Amino acid sequence: MSVALLKSSGVVGLMTLMSRILGFVRDVMFATAFGAGAAMDAFLIALKIPNFGRRMFAEGAFSQAFVPVFTETKTTGTHAQARDLVAVVMGTLAGVLSLVTLLGCLAAPVLIWLFAPGFGTDPDKHALGTELLRWTFPYLMFISLTAMASGVLNAYGRFAVPAFTPVILNACLIATVFIDASSVMVLAYAVFIAGILQFAFQLPLLLRLGLLPPPRWGWRDVRVRRIVGLMVPVMIGSSVAQISLLLDSALASLLGDGSVSWLYYADRLMEFPLGIFSIAIGTVILPALSAQYARRSGDEFSHTLDWGLRTILVIGVPAALGLMIFAGPLVATLFGHGAFDAYDVRMTMYALWAYAAGFMGFSLVKVLVPGFYARQETRIPVRYGIVALCCGMAMSLGLFVCAQWLQWPAAHAGLAAATSASAWINALLLLRRLRRDGAYRPQPGWPAFALRLLTANAAMALLLVGLSGTLETWLALGVHARGVRLAAIVVTAAAVYFGCLWLVGLRPAHFRRAQGQR
Template sequence: MSGSLLKSSGVVAAMTLLSRVLGFVRDVMLATAFGAGASMDAFLIALKIPNFGRRMFAEGAFSQAFVPVFAQTQATGTHEDARDLLAVVMGTLGGILAVITLIGCLAAPLLMYVFAPGFGSDVQKQALATDLLRWTFPYLMFISLTAMASGVLNSYGRFAVPAFTPVILNVCLIAAAFVDAGSVYWLAYAVFLAGILQFAFQLPSLARLRLLPWPRWGWGQPQVRNIVGLMIPVLIGSSVAQISLLLDSALASFLGDGAVSWLYYADRLMEFPLGIFSIAIGTVILPTLAVQHARQSGAAFSQTLDWALRMILLIGVPAALGLVLFAGPLVATLFGYGAFTSDDVQMTMFALWSYGAGFIGFSLVKVLVPGFYARQEMRVPMRFAVISLCCGMAMSLTVFTLAQVFDWRAGHAGLAAATSTSAWVNAGLLLHRLRRDRVYQPGQGWGAFSLRLLAANVVMAGLLLWLGGGVDAWLLLGMGARAVKVAWIVAAAVVAYFGCLFVLGLRPRHLRRAGGAA
């Protein structure tokens, strides 16, 4: 089973890598053209609001509630049962989302006041952000339908098309920057178009599975009610990190021009390995865990979680070290051009340090939460999410207050640290509960596995510190020289890390079996 999971995770990771690389091309173009000024802050908030809804509702609550119910129907019922469920879910979800989209567009000024209250002191900035939001908000409706289609395809083991779909958004934004690099309105138009194209891209794959029924309203259907009931706690439980990030943006809007953008660019760097590895693994194991639970296979369920945790640590720990120890060179190489000044590089680096410190916490949440949702246990992770969110909010407000009192220019980095802290709290609570309820029991070989990871990461960290150097030296280099230097240092770190693991006895077969000795 774990060999299949590794292969599926590799497919998702490869497609996600393509999307993330294009995402960096997009962000480099945006940073060069718009820097970290007022117009870019306005667009990023207008994009963040529907993205918040996407991660909280589409990829969060809806996917986590829909996939277990659909997988159970698929495993225990007929193909027609699965087709009927999809028809009523598609019709009901589409109708509700259409109403939400209309309300969101009409209430754009109110939403902007809630999510970026600091913009109120700049009438032009607030008006621009409101106009942009009316174009970007419909993205929520289309991407939610896309998430539904992706959940169906993932349940049938079709991971490539859903994983490739985000590429479309990056292509549209890159094209918009080419059309008119001086106007952020074209970026908003591109977001709107990308939502339509992403949903349309899924439809042929559904048709090949004979899962493209005519949508119909089905609010009274028991399975729809079950999905809605499961969604309510997940709306909170699966999206605590997004709520924390939005709180950071809201508070950062009071910290002057640039703070919102610095957090955005740092978050984008952190999301790169998170999306490629952590989210990929979480996406792959959810349908598998749901089927194992439906078949009452507790041992296999625990082994799947065990495999996922090992993979997260194997990739996540060196990724976190890289984000922290190599933050300056990464930011300088990717964004430090044109309108993105050396000060912007420095401020973004501070934020990346804070996000990098929480990377493992974010990653663990991605693979631990499916251990609850696959069993349709939604309230426990919701409670833990609220606790961790409150901890993060308290820290954010404290940091924000101190930044205002003492005029700290790096106050945004403290906000990022608060978000990282909430992720660690959430991950710790989730793991403790799974262990306490004996849903997850660690497999053999964790001691040897941990020692190998420790030694390999020490070697890699030493290499990065030796080769990295200060950010000022990087800013003196041209774009090509920076790219070449980053590439060979990262390659050297990867070779050193996996080479050390190989010397210490870790072999590919250890990654293909869950619960086996490592």
Template structure:
């Protein structure tokens, strides 16, 4: 099982890596053309609002609720029952989302005020954000339908197409930036077009699996009601990190031009390894965990979680170290040119320090939450998520008030630190409960595995601190020199890390079976 999961994680990771690389190209173009000014702030808020719905509803609540129910229907029922579930779910989802999209477009000024209240002091900025939002909001409908199609494909073991789909958004935005550099309106149009194309891209794969029946309304269908019942608490739980990030953006909108953009660029850097590794692993294990729960394979369920945690730590801990210890060179190399000046680099670096410190918290949540949702248990993780959210919000408000009282120069980084703290609290509570429920029982050999990781990461940290050098040296270098130096450091650091792990005895065979170390 773990060999298959490792292969599937590799497929998802590779496709996600392609998407993230193109995402970086996109963000580099954004930074160069727009910097961190008012127009970019307005577009980013207009993009964040449908993305909030996407992550909370489509990739969060709906996917986590739909996949276990579909996996159960596919495992224990007939192919016709699976087709029936797809038909009524897609029809019902499309109907509800059409109404939400219409309401969102009509209420765009209110939404802009709600998510970026600081824009209210600048009527032109608020008006621009509202205009852009009316083009970006329909993306929520199309990407939610895409998420459902992806859930079906993932449950059938088809991971490549869903993992490649996000590439389409990046291609559309990159094309828009090239067609008319400096036009945030064209960026908003590109988001709309990307939503349509992403959904259409899934349909041939569903057709080949004979899982593309004619959609129809089915609100009273038993399994649709079951999905909705699971979605409501999951929606609250899945929204925690997103609400924290949006609260940061709302508070940052009061901190002047640039603060929203600094948080965005830092979050994008943190999201790169999160998407390539953490989300990829979580995406792959959910269908496996759901199937194992449906067949009452408690031992295999625990082993799958154990395998996922070990793979995550192997890759996630060095990624977190890189985000923190190499934050300045990363930001300078990727974004520090064109309209993105030295102050923007430093301010983004401060935010990345905070997000990097919370990277493993965010990652652990992505791995641990499927352990609850695969068992169709949603209330407990929601309670923990709300607890973590309240703690993070309290910290964010405290930071914001302190910044206003004492005129702190980098208050946005404090907002990022509050969000990171919230993720750690959530992850700790989830892990403790899985252990208490005996749903997760650590396999043998964790002590030796942990010691090897500590040694490997100490070597990596020492190397990064040595090679980073002063930020001024990176800012003074040309773009090509920065890129070459950054690539060389990453290559040397990765080689040294895995060489150190090999010297202390860690081998690929330790990840072939979930129970092995």
């Protein structure tokens, strides 16, 4: 990998880490200022609706369709042709999304009912969600235009500005807590403003590159039609995941005030280590796997997958155990203050237990999927993902009915458990297929590796169980005392874990790939 690529990867990685840290700070401040009641539930649903569109359209189907077409035009055509493509795509995209935004704002009451039918029994909550959505829905239009601008800049090797852009949303939301924490409406205003700022932040660099022409409508343009044609199959694949998320949010809204928020905060705690470690490993191995497949180096391909699996187990298993055993102290320390009361802490803890059980499933998927993409095989992961999501939706419905029948107060945790089970199903299907195809063959030494891993994790788990104490003990401590105690225990647990790995003979050299595998 060249120095330029390394530098670009470092910039993107640094900006991504900054965004995730700010996102975590944002969630802590949300919990402190607004808690996990009806108002926060309404805002999270109002934010989730444009985010669903963003994941399926802006950062999903559109980006995957637009970037290859634009890159081809830039590479094989002239600068004027690239500039013309930007004009016609930006004009058409803005026109279509303006209409979608208008319809979304007008249909806000229907969308709130669709995503959160439980709000229908509370007119005030439904009305608040509707008002919030009319401010947050335009974010879909702005973030879609931002995704287009980011694709153009990345094609010209400009990575820093697009990578920094997500930080703007978190910064705006954090600022609102200092400006006015009396109503969640201020959060909706911040989302609207952040969408405008994120798009505007890209424009000076586009102008400097000579790629900011006057937008024009071009629905009949052959290039636009080609982009739309490429988008359709991706949107079909993405729609299943969105339907699953829609079902979970709809069921959570039927469980009463706080359920949507408890799931959100628990998911954010689980996503933090997943985003830092698991996604990073998947990103690192994809280029190596692609090069090895191109060289028809089957053994090296298998070795790299084996390296990825062992590395994610060394990092992911203790993370999953920590999230599960230390769920109560983590939630109490990070969220348990201000408007986020002891009941909210306990309910979020239950959800985190369920998500933690699926942490390794989510992590393994991030490592195994590159084994298919590197071979230019995209249909199999999509098919397995659909199977897993359908199983998860069936389990969500089943657990929801059982919880209602048994009147279980933590029914929302059942939805999290179904999501975790879905991740495990997906991971096992992917692993079985890689084994069946002969793309992955476990390398020698797995029994000894597993024994070392088991020993170190058992030692760390015993330490955490001994030091965790009861949830009431943590809630009785002050905010500062909780933070100091949590940090001390986390550092001690990490030292015990890695110290045990060293004592049982696991060395960093075991995870250094040979030069041919890089």
